[in-house]
Amino acid sequence: MKNINSFLLFSIVYISFILLFNQTMGRKAIPGGMVPYLIIALPIVLASMGFYWLMNYIAYKKGPVKKILDTALEFEQAEVFKIKKNDNQFDPKEFLKGVKRLATILNQAWCENKMDLVRNMVSAGIYNRFRIQLDLMLKDKTKNIMADWVLSRLNIRSVEVDEVYETIHLELTAYARDANITTGLSPEEEKNIIENTPQTYYSEIWSFVRKKGLKTEQGKFLLSGNCPNCGGDISGKGQLSKCGYCGSIVNSGEFDWVLAEITQHEEWRPNLSSGSIDLSEFQASNGLVSRQIIEDRASVLFWRWIQAGYFNSRTYLSRETEKERLDTIALNHSGVHDVAVGAVDLNGCQMESGKIKAEVLILWSGADTNLSESLHREHYLTLAIQPSSNSKNGLSGNSCPNCGAPLPESDSLNCDYCSAEVPAITDDWLLSSIREKN
Template sequence: MGLKYRHSKMTVYELRIAQVNCDNNFDVIHVFIRASSADSAIDLKTGETLAANEESRKFSEYWTLIRRPSAKTLQKPGLVEGSCPNCGASLEIGQATVCNTCGSFIRSGYYDWVLAKITQACEWEYSEPGLIPDWNVMKQADSDFNLQQIEDRAGVVFWMMRLSESSQSLEPMQRFATEAFCEQYQLLNNERGYSYMENVALGSVSLKGFRITKHWDSIFILVIWSGVPVTVGSQNRILEKRRVSQITREIYILGRRHGVKTNQNNTLSSAHCPGCGGPLSSTFAVTCSYCNTLLNEGSNGWILERITNESDPAYTKVIERKTTTEKDAEEDADTRSARDIVTIMAQILLADGITDPDEMKLLNKIAQYYDMSEDQVRSIISSLQAGMVYIPAPADNRESWSLLLAAARMALADGQISPVEKRELILLAQHIGYSTADVTRAIKAEERRRFEEMREEKHRLAREQMQSELLKNKENEPEEDDES
């Protein structure tokens, strides 16, 4: 809030398309980037450099880009170049969601690829939407409902929450939350004192389920983030405590009136008016000055009802409802995040309260592959020991097997599993109802997957080389003389 980051000494080590998904709403490309840079934090008001790293740090991220199935690759400048992808007029990126010249919704994905989100590699996960409980029920009621808009909305709500904390004001939240939530939030703050988070990082936002009723619909979203807690005393003095980054997992419950439909034009424009798409006259406006739309009572979009945790009965009841597709699926395309795997394994392996060096080696090996530092692993363990983080145990055999496969996959990241690492995998398996033979089966399944992946990559490179040679030979062929 009031900071910008400048990157220098940028080096890209790896850039590849990790996954592609298509449905009736969007084509989605997930791009994996492994790079390094030296970062500086700069105060927006003064221009002063507050912190700077002389040495480059490595990072891994997934960039998710979306566009409509009807969109075609542009043969002219588009959003990246600062032009309207429809008419070509110059744009002030970030200031409007509608082109002033042609009226096109520029971030709708109808004309060009749009960056939907950037996710740290350790937080990235993917789950087929059809496996989310009651997904099909929601799609029948609202055919344009999509994950991208929900993730965008929840991300905006999250940052408005942080702004409310740091500014000690409800104004940032009033447009995005119910009056009841705002009143309760104010009451809690008065009771526990003023506190906020520094060095905040939003890890991931993922839709987990629905509660659909006759008059009101609710969605349950898992938000994972981190920050350093800061507590301010009665005389506005910061109380000195141990400054350690804290992992937080929260469930955001957003609601809207039943029957409200998704506006596809505003998919990635949650900070703009959902009615007309216009920029709001104030960051904290509750009513649009262009069309007079009321923004915080659920008639025009999703608003925050409350924030809870993963042990809340209302949440557990929602995620326990399995769709027919999910119950019958033996395998699916789920990809669980590395942080989830590390957290669940730490939660299980450290249940006896003892931090074993061998257990730490396996956790750090998995974390290192995804550019998670040992400090981040220690932060996870510290949060678990303090009772601030809890991940529900796998709900069924499918989730348990997916967890074991993911752990085997990450342990095999360097191509081998030591006897000590296999022992820790066996201990994990026993906690979730599997045997030593199942661990061996999981490792072999992962080895087969790696072999097939490497073979496909080898064939792809061979095809590309053959096509390149054919093209080169064609260019070198002598031109035939014209016949007289």
């Protein structure tokens, strides 16, 4: 578009100049016809074009900053109907207002390295992935800045309903000056980098999940800062997944919508995750057997493995790995950096030695110490759970049983927040093995 505009401007200026010049000279004949005019005109026109391009470049680098007062809230009527069919009170605009609130807090949480602000509105997978990424970046002395962030549009694209869960996929579009900078710069140096970073557009698919068959209830909207079970005010209690009034795990997905996945728009394939794996024989006795929960847990365990490799310590894995398997988990990936996960897909479930075992394939990329370019990688994770596990966590992460705060990253047996005793190994899906796909 810019090139076409420049070309048009160039042509108009050039032709006008020739015509004007010709008019001024009147009928005085110059040997060579129009050629001398063209030769004189060309450098002048080129100089003005150069000036025009320079102005454009400066405008691109420094602004004008896009300011959006009202985020466009949009939805596909037919998709939303899949929810309204059983939940007439569901209001897509109200839902999107809640998403806007979450997006704003999540952006702040990411930029200020305070993921505790949003823990009780997102799944274990999202919370841990972001927290571990921030941890690794801090170790590398870098941080990400999203200056002049504006949310331009939220659009409900599709709705999926399976045996256990309902899922809303919505497209989020926003603008920001997105820059990775070294920590410890002076405010002037940071300001200079931000001013020289253009405000660019990006688009992501956010997937929200809740238990099938739930009904929307006024005043019990998690994304507005209320406990979705009792309606109590839980805003400002972002790190606690347990409601202080009624004891519910608020982001389990058992009561209301929870952000469970963020996918880059280019990588999103609608309806890719098949609901075709039959888990019904395990689901009767165990509430943690579902594709969504297993894939969310697998993503947490994968990131823990990356973190353990990065810091060369199995302590990061010990609370969520089968005790007898911990020493067999290889940590030969200490130099891997720039990790990005493309897909997490459940392959199947089976009974083995009295436990339910799930196999999950992770497609990811990362660069080795000596390489700058990222390589595509594929790993199988095996997760195991006792059939009798009666955890109520759902999509929420493992928490202190007393206050609902995140469990300590160390192997400490006491909660960092309330000092209550916490389990050495969680009653949940545990890592059993990890191996590279041949």
